[in-house]
Amino acid sequence: PCQWQLRVAETILKGEKDVICIVGTGMGKTLTFWMPLLFCLDSMQIVVTPLNLLGKQNVAYLMKAGIQAISISGETAS
Numbered sequence: 001p002c003q004w005q006l007r008v009a010e011t012i013l014k015g016e017k018d019v020i021c022i023v024g025t026g027m028g029k030t031l032t033f034w035m036p037l038l039f040c041l042d043s044m045q046i047v048v049t050p051l052n053l054l055g056k057q058n059v060a061y062l063m064k065a066g067i068q069a070i071s072i073s074g075e076t077a078s
Contacts (some may be wrong), residue, residue: 001031011033012045030058036065 001009005028008021013036018035037038049055057073062069 001035002028005032005035008032012036026067034062034065034067037062 004023008019009032011017011019012033020028021029021032030047033045037043037045047055049058052071052073052075055073059069059071
């Protein structure tokens with residue numbers, strides 16, 4: 001991980017404040033949100049993405065790693 005990714009993950013783990021991470025496409029934002037999930041098994045994170053496909057991909061990768069995840073979108077709304 002890059003230094004900025006570690007700083008974001010550390011801030012999330014400390015839980016002292018909300019985090020907004022704005023970085024260009026393909027720069028590794030997803031890793032910053034996944035890392036804390038590995039250390040806080042009883043926690044919940046909400047990640048907002050404008051792309052339904054990215055949400056589905058994240059769920060698939062997290063489930064493969066043994067981390068529960070769901071994607072909520074207009075497609076899943078009832």
